[in-house]
């Protein structure tokens with residue numbers, strides 16, 4: 480409970496990403512490199528520098544590029560509808576942590592059947608990253624969580640003041656893009672989310688004792 484995923488925007492240079500990620504990795508549980516415009520070569524160079532600078536491979540998740548994830552020893556991949564399918568990736572790379580991006584109950588259940596380790600479901604709240612699309616909202620999130628057995632991480636418009644709602648709905652965690660990578664101060668932003676998640680975990684773990 481209370482996992483913190485951050486997702487790169489695809490709008491930043493390797494230098495900017497290195498600067499941000501080397502300063503925030505200790506506050507987060509997973510760093511998704513969602514760099515659709517970067518070549519395999521640019522991505523592997525980025526990963527190589529991040530790893531050399533001490534970013535743990537266990538936290539590195541590569542969006543879509545199974546080849547890059549495997550070659551660089553990243554912990555996982557995040558697959559979308561246009562990616563290799565979850566089942567194929569799991570068959571070939573059983574030790575790779577596989578997340579699947581889903582937008583409906585049917586897709587979440589399919590991801591589960593195919594062996595995904597978790598799914599990212601969104602977008603929950605309105606976000607500039609999905610202009611013109613209606614957000615799915617908390618009650619849909621809750622419905623999906625109740626009807627799937629794999630962990631559901633909530634994405635889309637997650638800001639410090641709405642984190643609690645998605646956790647209350649039963650999400651395994653949150654995934655944040657602009658709230659961290661496009662913040663004026665990404666380190667302070669990451670620290671803020673991490674602190675909210677830590678408080679939430681503290682409160683809920685003590686309630687279970």
Ligand SMILES: Cc1nc(C(=O)O)sc1CCOP(=O)(O)O
Pocket residue numbers: 486580581599600601602603605606607608609634635636637654655656657658
């Ligand atoms: C990358 C992505 N996927 C989504 C989905 O619904 O699958 S929403 C999204 C963007 C999330 O950005 P922000 O945290 O800035 O709202």
